[in-house]
Amino acid sequence: MKSFVINLLIAVIWLLLSSEPSSGVFAVGFLVGFALLGVFQSVLESPDYVRRVFALGRFLLVFAGEFLAANLNVIRTVLFRSRDSLHPNFITYDVSGLRPMEILLLSYCVSLTPGSTTVKVTDDFTTLVLHAIDADDPREVRARLDRVFRRGILSFTR
Amino acid sequence: MIEVLTAILVLGGALLILVAAIGVLRLPDVLCRSHAVAKAMTLGIFLMLLGLWVHQGESQSALKILLAIFFQLVTIPVASHLIGLLAFDHDLPRWRHRPMDDHRK
Structure with missing residues (x-):
């Protein structure tokens, strides 16, 4: 900083x-x-500044890609899918161990990426409730969040 | 060249906002609708403002357009989050009303 x-x-x-x-x-x-x-x-006091800036840049690229994919997904869902093919549900995601700022970033990313929106962060900051439009395989949704966002956010906040 | 780029950006943005509007009509419940609005609205407005920026070129208004893009990107997901929170707290009717998938159980 x-x-x-x-x-x-x-x-x-x-x-x-x-x-x-x-x-x-x-x-x-x-x-x-x-x-x-x-x-x-x-x-200088913070010797990892350059690494963090590059991590942030990489994360922004990944985020932009996911954001575009989310929009294509929305277009497909809205125009071509019938109601019967939708299986929406609430899914919880474990965010214990993250700082409030990181949870904020994560919830923001969840809102703007394919198939999920943030619904609630519990009062003790340990669980994020999200709504997925295809919730048949919640494990896959959580694994994707872990893989794409958690790692990306932690790479430049820590 | 610049006119074509402007036209593509503005029309693309307008079409995305149209998709968001159709989504509000077509999707079955509050939460699914907020999916369509959160994503398609954000990118739609982003593209339209970007088109305006390309059209104006480097001028005094460029900074204002940048600020407008920034605030749109920051606020639309928050609005969608609040709608979701309301639907969750009041347990509004949902499509295929199934119990929440909780990793703590």
Whole structure:
């Protein structure tokens, strides 16, 4: 987090130094700051900043792919599937051991990805209740969440 | 070229929102309907605003469009979550009303 603030600071200084401020200049400044932080990584307090940023980028790509797949899935479900082929149900998912911020990110991802929406987080932050449109195999739904999102989110929050 | 891209983005967004509307009519219960709205609305509005951005080019309004995209992406899933929470707490009628699949049991 501290490294990110430094990175942002470098970008703002870069912007103020330029003769024609624009969003492109800001992006360049951010990249320069990122490169500097990468070079001086070993002296700074948070030595895994670069790794985390790359993990975040990878996660965003995976998320974008899932989001597009979710939309194709919705189009197929809405236009071509009959009511009788739907087997919706509530499914619980174990989130004990995650921090509240990570649960928030996970619930957000669940809402925007194929076949599931978040319904409830229990008061003790240990269980996420979600609604799946094809709930015949809840184990598969949980395994997919584990595989795609839990690992991706943990790779950049920790 | 830019006009074609704009047209594709805006029309694609509009079609997705149409799909969301059809989904609200066609799907059997509250929760299934919120599936269609959460996903198709988010991408639909995202594409339409992106089309507007491409059309305007780099200008003063670009930042406002970015902010609008950001707030849409953040708020629509929250709305869908709240609808789901309401349906869950009040135990509204569901399609194939089966007991919840609970991993704790």
